[in-house]
Structure formats: structure tokens, C-alpha cells
Amino acid sequence: MNKDAAAESIYGDVESIRELGPLVHNITNYVVMNTTANALLALGASPVMAHAVEEVEEMVGLAGAAGGALVINIGTLSSEWIECMRMAMSEARSLSVPVIFDPVGAGATRFRTETSKSLIAEIPPTVIRGNGSEIMALVDGSVKTMGVDSSRTSDSAEGCARALAESVNCVVSVSGAVDIITDGKTVLRVENGDPLMAKVTGLGCTATAVIGAFASVNRNFVAATYHAMAVLGICGEIAAGSSQGPGSLQMKLYDALYNLNDEEIEAHLK
Amino acid sequence: MNKDAAAESIYGDVESIRELGPLVHNITNYVVMNTTANALLALGASPVMAHAVEEVEEMVGLAGAAGGALVINIGTLSSEWIECMRMAMSEARSLSVPVIFDPVGAGATRFRTETSKSLIAEIPPTVIRGNGSEIMALVDGSVKTMGVDSSRTSDSAEGCARALAESVNCVVSVSGAVDIITDGKTVLRVENGDPLMAKVTGLGCTATAVIGAFASVNRNFVAATYHAMAVLGICGEIAAGSSQGPGSLQMKLYDALYNLNDEEIEAHLK
Amino acid sequence: MNKDAAAESIYGDVESIRELGPLVHNITNYVVMNTTANALLALGASPVMAHAVEEVEEMVGLAGAAGGALVINIGTLSSEWIECMRMAMSEARSLSVPVIFDPVGAGATRFRTETSKSLIAEIPPTVIRGNGSEIMALVDGSVKTMGVDSSRTSDSAEGCARALAESVNCVVSVSGAVDIITDGKTVLRVENGDPLMAKVTGLGCTATAVIGAFASVNRNFVAATYHAMAVLGICGEIAAGSSQGPGSLQMKLYDALYNLNDEEIEAHLK
Numbered sequence: 177m178n179k180d181a182a183a184e185s186i187y188g189d190v191e192s193i194r195e196l197g198p199l200v201h202n203i204t205n206y207v208v209m210n211t212t213a214n215a216l217l218a219l220g221a222s223p224v225m226a227h228a229v230e231e232v233e234e235m236v237g238l239a240g241a242a243g244g245a246l247v248i249n250i251g252t253l254s255s256e257w258i259e260c261m262r263m264a265m266s267e268a269r270s271l272s273v274p275v276i277f278d279p280v281g282a283g284a285t286r287f288r289t290e291t292s293k294s295l296i297a298e299i300p301p302t303v304i305r306g307n308g309s310e311i312m313a314l315v316d317g318s319v320k321t322m323g324v325d326s327s328r329t330s331d332s333a334e335g336c337a338r339a340l341a342e343s344v345n346c347v348v349s350v351s352g353a354v355d356i357i358t359d360g361k362t363v364l365r366v367e368n369g370d371p372l373m374a375k376v377t378g379l380g381c382t383a384t385a386v387i388g389a390f391a392s393v394n395r396n397f398v399a400a401t402y403h404a405m406a407v408l409g410i411c412g413e414i415a416a417g418s419s420q421g422p423g424s425l426q427m428k429l430y431d432a433l434y435n436l437n438d439e440e441i442e443a444h445l446k
Numbered sequence: 447m448n449k450d451a452a453a454e455s456i457y458g459d460v461e462s463i464r465e466l467g468p469l470v471h472n473i474t475n476y477v478v479m480n481t482t483a484n485a486l487l488a489l490g491a492s493p494v495m496a497h498a499v500e501e502v503e504e505m506v507g508l509a510g511a512a513g514g515a516l517v518i519n520i521g522t523l524s525s526e527w528i529e530c531m532r533m534a535m536s537e538a539r540s541l542s543v544p545v546i547f548d549p550v551g552a553g554a555t556r557f558r559t560e561t562s563k564s565l566i567a568e569i570p571p572t573v574i575r576g577n578g579s580e581i582m583a584l585v586d587g588s589v590k591t592m593g594v595d596s597s598r599t600s601d602s603a604e605g606c607a608r609a610l611a612e613s614v615n616c617v618v619s620v621s622g623a624v625d626i627i628t629d630g631k632t633v634l635r636v637e638n639g640d641p642l643m644a645k646v647t648g649l650g651c652t653a654t655a656v657i658g659a660f661a662s663v664n665r666n667f668v669a670a671t672y673h674a675m676a677v678l679g680i681c682g683e684i685a686a687g688s689s690q691g692p693g694s695l696q697m698k699l700y701d702a703l704y705n706l707n708d709e710e711i712e713a714h715l716k
Numbered sequence: 717m718n719k720d721a722a723a724e725s726i727y728g729d730v731e732s733i734r735e736l737g738p739l740v741h742n743i744t745n746y747v748v749m750n751t752t753a754n755a756l757l758a759l760g761a762s763p764v765m766a767h768a769v770e771e772v773e774e775m776v777g778l779a780g781a782a783g784g785a786l787v788i789n790i791g792t793l794s795s796e797w798i799e800c801m802r803m804a805m806s807e808a809r810s811l812s813v814p815v816i817f818d819p820v821g822a823g824a825t826r827f828r829t830e831t832s833k834s835l836i837a838e839i840p841p842t843v844i845r846g847n848g849s850e851i852m853a854l855v856d857g858s859v860k861t862m863g864v865d866s867s868r869t870s871d872s873a874e875g876c877a878r879a880l881a882e883s884v885n886c887v888v889s890v891s892g893a894v895d896i897i898t899d900g901k902t903v904l905r906v907e908n909g910d911p912l913m914a915k916v917t918g919l920g921c922t923a924t925a926v927i928g929a930f931a932s933v934n935r936n937f938v939a940a941t942y943h944a945m946a947v948l949g950i951c952g953e954i955a956a957g958s959s960q961g962p963g964s965l966q967m968k969l970y971d972a973l974y975n976l977n978d979e980e981i982e983a984h985l986k
Contacts, residue, residue: 238554251765375974421972422974433691435691702961
């Protein structure tokens with residue numbers, strides 16, 4: 177697909193999100209609840225945060241009825257939250273609601289690695305998005321070693337992403353200077369973004385939430401994930417272009433998501 | 447009351463808040479803790495967040511001693527928090543501390559609807575603020591049907607608001623393009639605000655918190671609620687007027703609350 | 717030490733933080749999780765938030781291995797979190813990881829005063845930072861009275877700070893119009909900052925987190941704390957200088973932390 181067609185396809189999804197305002201149910205970490213809600217609103221989606229065992233299944237049902245998605249993010253995990261994540265993911269799977277999973281900190285502590293692995297094995301998500309070390313932590317030893325043997329980090333990340341996508345039968349997105357999106361066979365790359373984005377907390381989590389919005393309107397989940405990562409990267413570039421630092425970048429990112437038009441996508445898409 | 451007198455009365459409360467810095471105790475949701483604290487500070491009030499059963503009664507006592515208020519918001523409810531809300535509301539009632547209740551998501555899930563109804567029935571708050579569907583969810587079936595039979599949504603919302611205000615014996619505020627404030631008899635309307643405000647997460651919750659500040663300095667709770675909704679709407683207009691999107695609107699809203707003067711209120715009040 | 721030498725020494729630490737990106741593990745309150753993470757990132761440190769008993773010791777170990785620090789803040793305390801704070805502080809002490817403790821609301825409720833006193837007595841932190849009333853609440857009655865007898869509030873705060881520093885054998889920082897930093901013997905003062913900073917929620921908590929970054933790169937903890945308070949005060953001044961209110965101040969503060977250079981420190985340090 178050439179760039180113009182890709183840009184058109186990305187913008188088509190943006191228009192759908194703005195028109196349909198899909199309900200994106202987030203069970204996410206305390207750090208980013210406010211900022212991911214704002215990113216989803218700016219983009220045109222309808223975020224809701226709910227984590228009580230008494231209501232998560234019902235809320236997933238509402239997201240499903242409204243053509244939405246479920247976002248699970250373990251960034252400030254505690255044991256009480258695992259059961260509500262499991263319930264929500266299970267209900268989403270039974271209702272065919274797309275589940276976007278963000279294994280924040282997998283590989284850093286055993287608690288996060290094991291919780292992520294066990295949730296994914298039990299209830300395979302639709303899309304998994306993380307950085308290289310998080311994705312590698314979810315892949316079993318032999319593949320990881322193979323990956324690490326590779327001469328380039330991006331090769332390693334790609335190998336792990338493909339292996340994880342194949343074994344879980346889902347889409348995997350690895351964030352980095354170049355984002356990788358794969359279903360195990362097709363591999364897409366997003367080269368948009370700006371290094372200053374790494375100085376704003378939770379933009380990875382924001383990417384995960386934004387994938388939820390795109391997966392709501394585009395059931396080709398490789399394409400939806402690619403579109404989401406491209407939009408966040410492009411809006412990050414637009415915001416960074418007139419920012420004096422990470423504070424202004426964060427503010428301008430919401431403005432950019434809200435105002436994004438087809439010409440900007442065409443101009444920025446790499 | 448004509449507009450000039452209303453503007454003067456609104457500004458009088460703003461000056462009182464800035465002078466007295468009332469302590470507003472919030473038991474609220476994770477998404478808006480930071481942003482509602484910032485709105486209260488910008489306005490001149492003193493926010494505190496505390497939810498532990500070990501301290502909520504003592505904190506309500508401090509708010510009472512400082513002429514403050516209690517804000518209860520169920521936006522990210524879990525069962526552990528219900529008991530602390532009940533304790534705080536009960537203590538506030540016994541100390542005549544105004545209680546502002548925000549039934550976020552009532553009508554969406556049974557857990558939120560039932561928790562809201564039960565808390566309100568057990569310990570009637572001073573003011574309830576929500577959007578139309580939340581307020582309607584708190585009204586029993588017959589009234590709601592009557593409301594829905596009405597030809598205009600605003601009639602429906604007004605009917606429900608009046609019915610709820612009468613049955614609970616409190617002030618009810620329904621947020622929308624036009625905000626409705628009623629004690630069941632008097633009905634006031636605020637036509638200020640900007641559609642872009644709906645693209646910033648938690649500005650409804652911010653309204654609820656701001657009512658807490660006004661109820662601290664004005665014990666005519668219909669007037670206090672009207673003043674709060676007018677101030678938030680006016681500051682939202684001022685902020686939107688120089689914003690490029692929801693990111694800049696949120697930032698400028700705090701600046702507008704901090705700088706609000708009598709001339710701006712007069713110029714913007716509709 | 718003259719001002720030029722102090723400015724140079726401050727900037728040396730800033731450069732170390734930017735170069736080393738120390739891991740600062742925060743167990744903090746819901747209100748400031750996002751904003752303190754952003755301040756740490758803007759400064760060049762690597763924040764992580766983790767509070768589960770299953771992982772706090774392991775995360776402290778990671779912070780230790782990366783030359784980082786542990787920040788404990790009781791701003792939205794509940795009983796479940798106390799045990800994880802105790803575990804993390806204990807592990808940090810055994811690994812010689814600096815612990816920065818913020819007794820938010822000590823003196824306001826018994827729960828916060830007693831929790832703070834008991835944590836500090838059991839596992840003495842490296843640095844305690846609070847406002848005057850919080851620090852006074854941690855000092856026993858006789859010293860406090862002595863302090864209050866003093867003719868000036870700042871004398872009182874200084875007396876309490878010195879007494880607490882001596883009894884706990886740590887560094888104590890009292891925030892105010894003039895910040896006081898002491899180990900019980902040496903007393904340093906930071907006169908930077910802007911009154912508008914008090915209208916942004918959690919800048920005290922941000923100071924505590926920023927001390928964590930400086931304590932990671934400078935094991936002279938009096939100096940590290942002084943440097944942190946000076947940097948936050950200076951960046952607050954820079955941000956306030958072009959702000960229209962607390963909303964823009966908060967945004968510009970992150971930009972100022974990110975861009976801070978040696979000339980700005982020299983020009984602003986009082």
C-alpha cells in the first residue's frame with residue numbers, strides 16, 4: 177500500500193471514531209487514568225474507567241453494545257485488580273469485544289511478568305502493546321535467546337513480537353524509535369514520533385488506549401493498530417514541533433489529536 | 447434578579463472563597479483527583495483528598511471547623527470505598543457540613559445506580575450534580591416515564607431534577623448545554639459553557655467540586671450551585687476562546703478560574 | 717560556599733541526573749502520581765510507581781541496582797498501603813537505597829500523624845520533606861512548644877526541623893516561603909520559588925520526588941536536598957515568569973525542568 181492510500185485509510189478510521197464515539201472501557205493504572213481519558217476524548221472516543229468486580233462485566237457489555245473495546249493496563253497492579261481484569265477480559269472475549277493489553281513493567285518484576293503471562297495465556301487478547309523489554313519478557317526463553325543473538329535490537333524486538341503474536345494468535349505492537357506491528361506474518365512499521373514523547377509519562381499507555389479506539393472501528397486489527405500508532409506518532413510530531421518541552425508537548429498532543437486532518441496525516445506519514 | 451445583580455452576587459461568592467479558602471474534602475475518583483484539586487486551588491479553595499475509614503470522619507470534622515464542604519464522587523467506585531463514603535456523609539450531616547454528591551455513571555451499571563440510590567436515601571446530600579442520564583437513573587420509574595413522555599429532553603431532565611430534589615429534599619443540578627439547578631420549586635438555568643469542555647475528561651466532576659467551594663461560603667444552596675455552574679461555564683468560555691483544542695482549554699481553565707474578575711462575569715453571564 | 721560555586725554544584729547534579737537517569741521508585745498518592753512522574757522525567761530521572769506487596773521489595777532492588785531512590789508519600793493513605801510502604805522502606809534501608817519520606821497531612825488527622833511517626837521510628841528515612849505543620853506534627857511535645865515559643869514562625873519551623881533531624885538522624889526539609897534544609901547541625905535555606913506555585917496541587921509532593929532524583933546522584937544528602945529544592949524553586953520562578961495562572965505554570969514547570977541550564981541557575985539562585 178502506498179503512502180497516500182495508507183494516509184487515507186488512517187483518516188477513514190479517525191473519521192469513524194469521531195462519528196461513532198466508541199465506548200472504550202479502561203482498566204488501567206492510576207498514573208495515566210486522566211491522560212488516557214483525555215487522549216481518547218480528544219480523538220473522538222468515549223472513555224470510561226471502571227474496575228469493580230461488581231460492574232466490570234456489565235461495563236464490558238456496554239462497550240460491546242456500543243461497538244467499543246476493552247483496554248487492560250497493569251501499570252500500578254495490585255492483587256485485587258487481577259481478578260477484575262480477568263473477569264473483564266473473559267467477558268470481552270465471550271462478547272467479541274476487542275481487548276488491548278499493555279504489560280507495563282513486565283520483565284521488571286516477577287509479579288508483573290507472571291501476571292501478564294498468565295492473563296494472556298488464559299484469555300488471549302486481541303492486541304498486546306508494550307516496549308521491547310516488556311514484549312521480550314512475555315516470550316519464552318528459547319525465542320528470546322534467538323532474538324538476543326540477533327545483531328540488531330530491532331531484529332530482536334521483531335523476532336519476539338512475531339513469536340508472541342504467533343503463539344497467542346493476536347496482534348503485537350512493540351513501541352520504540354520505530355514501532356513494529358505484527359500478527360506473526362505481516363510486519364508493519366511506524367517511523368513517526370518524536371524523542372521528546374519519552375519525557376511525558378504514559379504515552380505508551382496512551383498508545384494502548386488509542387489502539388482501543390481504532391480497534392473499535394476497524395476489525396482488521398493489524399491495520400487498526402498500525403493506524404493508531406501512526407496517529408499518535410504524527411500527533412506527537414505535530415505537538416513537539418511547537419513545544420518548548422514535555423509540558424507543552426503533552427498539552428499540544430491533545431490539541432493535535434482533536435484537530436488532526438487528512439492533510440496532516442499525508443504530510444507527516446513516513 | 448437581573449443579570450447585573452446576579453453577576454455581583456456570583457462575584458461576591460468568588461471573593462469569599464478567595465478570602466476564606468474553605469477546606470473542601472473530596473472522596474472522588476482516581477481520574478479527576480488531580481484536576482479537581484487544581485480547579486479548587488485555582489478558585490481559591492483548599493482541597494484535601496482522604497478516603498481511609500480511619501480518618502474520613504476526622505477530616506470531615508476539619509472541613510466543618512473550617513467552614514468547608516464534603517464532595518462525594520463515585521467515578522471509579524469499588525466496594526471498599528462505599529463504607530468510607532457512608533461514614534463521611536453521615537459525619538458531615540451530623541455536623542451540618544454541606545455534602546455535594548456526584549453519581550458518575552449511575553444508569554450505566556446497576557452497581558453505580560444502586561450505590562447512588564442507597565447512599566442518597568440513607569444520608570440525603572445537600573446537592574446532587576450529574577448529567578441528564580445520571581439524574582434520571584436516580585428517579586423512580588413513574589416520574590422517569592413521565593419525563594420521557596415530554597416532548598423535549600430539557601423538559602425531561604427538568605422534570606426528573608425537580609422530582610429528585612423534592613423527594614430527597616436537596617438541590618439538584620443537571621449539566622448539559624443548559625445547566626438546570628432546582629430545589630424542586632425554583633428552577634434556575636445556566637447557559638454558559640462551551641462544547642469543547644465535553645472533550646476534557648472530568649469537567650463534570652470539576653463542577654461538582656466547585657459547587658463544594660461555593661456551598662462553603664453561601665448557605666443558600668440553590669444560589670451557591672447556580673453560582674458555581676455559572677463560574678465554571680464562564681471560565682470554560684474564556685478558556686475556550688483562546689484554545690486550540692481540549693489540551694489548551696484544560697490549562698487555560700485553571701488560569702481563568704484564578705484570574706476571574708467581576709467584569710468577566712458581567713460580560714459573559716447569559 | 718558562594719553563589720557561583722553553589723550554582724555550579726547544583727548544575728553538576730542536574731547533569732548527573734540527565735546522564736544517569738536514576739530509577740526513582742515512588743509509592744505515592746493518587747493525586748500526584750502523574751505530575752510527579754512527569755517532573756522526574758522532565759528532569760532526566762526514570763520514575764516508576766509500584767505499590768503491590770508482591771513486588772515492592774523487588775522494585776526497590778531494581779532502584780538500588782540502578783543507583784536510584786525510594787520516595788514514600790502518604791497523601792492518600794489507606795491501611796492496605798502502609799504494609800507495602802513498610803516493606804519498601806525496610807528493603808531500601810537494607811540495600812542503602814536513599815528513602816525520601818513525605819508526611820502529607822501529618823498533624824491534620826491522627827491516622828496520618830501516627831502512621832508517619834511509626835514508619836519513621838521503625839525505619840528512619842534518609843530525608844523527610846514537609847511543610848511546617850507536617851514537620852511540627854512529627855516532633856514530640858516539648859520541642860514543639862519550645863518552637864512555638866519562638867518569636868518567628870521560621871524560627872519555630874527551624875527548631876522543629878533540627879530537632880526532628882537530630883532525633884531521626886536524617887535530613888529534614890521544611891517547605892515554605894523560605895525552604896529550610898538541615899541535618900540537625902548545618903542549616904541551609906532556599907529563597908527561590910513563587911507564590912503561584914501554591915496554587916498548583918502537589919508541588920510539595922513534586923519537591924519530595926525531585927529530592928529522590930538528586931539523592932540518587934549525590935550521597936551528601938544535605939547538599940542533594942538543597943539542590944533539589946533550589947532547582948524546583950528556580951524552575952517555578954522561570955515558569956511563573958511567563959504564566960497567566962496556575963494552569964500555565966504547571967505546564968511550563970515541566971518545560972523549565974527539561975531545559976534548565978547553568979546560566980539560569982546562576983541568574984536565579986538567591
